[in-house]
Amino acid sequence: MKTNKEITPWSWVPSLYFAEGLPYAAVTLVSLVFYQQMGLSDAETTFYTSWFYLPWVVKPLWSPFLDLIKTKRWWVLAMQMLLGAAFAGVAFTINTSYWLQGTICFFWLLTFTSATHDVGADGFYMLGLTEQQQAYFVGIRSTFYRISLIIGKGGLVALAGFLQAYMKVQLSWSLVFYGLAGLFIGLSVYHKLVLPNVERKAEHKSLSxxxxxxxxxxxxxxxxxxxxxxxxxxxxxxxxxxxxxxxxxxxxxxxxxxxxxxxxxxxxxxxxxxxxxxxxxxxxxxxxxxxxxxxxxxxxxxxxxxxxxxxxxxxxxxxxxxxxxxxxxxxxxxxxxxxxxxxxxxxxxxxxxxxxxxxxxxxxxxxxxxxxxxxxxxxxxxxxxxxxxxxxxxxxxxxxxxxxxxxxxxxxxxxx
The missing domain is CATH 1.20.1250.20 (MFS general substrate transporter like domains)
Known part of the structure; x- marks a missing residue:
């Protein structure tokens, strides 16, 4: 296994910030289009999806306490795995009789998980790189975050439309969300291999x-x-x-x-x-x-x-x-x-x-x-x-x- 010095930031900074942007795009735009296609009115769609902003509203209240529980690296890996599970939950419940309640619950899980992942990723970026590297990669990380927004807001919706030429609306969206589930489980496994171990085991518990x-x-x-x-x-x-x-x-x-x-x-x-x-x-x-x-x-x-x-x-x-x-x-x-x-x-x-x-x-x-x-x-x-x-x-x-x-x-x- 490579040591921390042998791990190049190119192996994890782009993928980390790609993973940060994609759930945000899914929650803030893809959910709108999905619920509209599922037959909800504009009033219902905007009311339900606007509540998805709440985790980002209250994120400052819990983010200071994350380090007391686990390291930032652990939070990144765990949240990416949980994002995969949440996307799978959305995909599974689409074809059930309780699809509205089920998808809203799993979108809520997505939003809280994504907000927590943001905290871990941004914190790890500062820990895993020197100040010189942080300055160098600031443009790289923002570029890959933006690419994820384009793919999320453009590619995912277009993919659902392409699939609907061959299958029902519900199945097309299920496949899109199952694909996202597989992607984030894969990202969690990949990042477990490439994210450097820069935090000492007791470091995250140094404050009461x-x-x-x-x-x-x-x-x-x-x-x-x-x-x-x-x-x-x-x-x-x-x-x-x-x-x-x-x-x-x-x-x-x-x-x-x-x-x-x-x-x-x-x-x-x-x-x-x-x-x-x-x-x-x-x-x-x-x-x-x-x-x-x-x-x-x-x-x-x-x-x-x-x-x-x-x-x-x-x-x-x-x-x-x-x-x-x-x-x-x-x-x-x-x-x-x-x-x-x-x-x-x-x-x-x-x-x-x-x-x-x-x-x-x-x-x-x-x-x-x-x-x-x-x-x-x-x-x-x-x-x-x-x-x-x-x-x-x-x-x-x-x-x-x-x-x-x-x-x-x-x-x-x-x-x-």
């Missing part, structure tokens, strides 16, 4: 529960005593409200029948438009936003990024009223909206970094990510009901009205 709990309480209290805390929470909850409303409805609109006001894209076309073109736009916008903000800072770019995160939502107003049949026009509209969101979201990420500065900055940033997940969860709970009551066209107009909130909060917040 009481000490960690007191530190957590101290961190939690100090977070809510920070200057502008109420304004910061308002920013984190409202700055991307339009996207939080649009995010669960956009995919459902693209897939809905024309008689219901949708564009009736096939699963293969949807995978191309939303999963590949959309994700590429999102990533491209994010890269440009990061470059702009790193050069000139958030203060200069806050208003341009506020415009970017709001005005491109007009693309869906166009789609809702024009109802184009051209895949090119639909793809262009989805690309514009996602690229704008990616660029504007850079302001959100930078704000969290700036607000977290000071004592306990790592823990405070983790708490900010909880509010970030909450900002997507809460609007999603009722977005489907609104879309059903108003229709897609009026709903997209309402999304544009909600763009007032990012402008109001950007005007009020102070960037030092």
């Amino acid at each position: 529960v009481s000490y960690l709990f007191s530190e957590f309480v101290s961190t939690f209290v100090s977070f809510f005593k920070k200057k502008q805390i109420l304004m910061a929470i308002a920013f984190m909850l409202l700055f991307r409200l339009p996207e939080a409303l649009l995010n669960p409805i956009g995919p459902l609109f693209l897939r809905a029948d024309i008689s219901k006001g949708g564009l009736a894209l096939s699963l293969e076309s949807f995978g191309l438009v939303n999963g590949i073109v959309g994700v590429v736009g999102l990533l491209g916008g994010g890269i440009l936003g990061g470059l702009a903000a790193s050069r000139d800072g958030l203060r200069k770019w806050l208003w341009p990024m506020t415009l970017a995160i709001t005005l491109p939502n007009l693309a869906y107003v166009y789609l809702g009223f024009a109802m184009p049949k051209s895949i090119f026009l639909i793809s262009l509209a989805v690309f514009i909206e996602n690229a704008g969101y990616g660029f504007g979201f850079s302001a959100y990420m930078l704000f969290m970094l700036y607000f977290s500065q000071g004592e306990h900055k790592t823990s405070h940033y983790a708490l900010c990510t909880g509010f970030m997940a909450l900002s997507m969860m809460l609007p999603g709970l009722f977005a489907g009901a609104l879309a059903e009551a108003l229709g897609y066209k009026v709903f997209f107009v309402l999304v544009m009205v909600s763009c007032l909130f990012p402008f109001l909060i950007a005007k009020k917040v102070k960037i030092e």
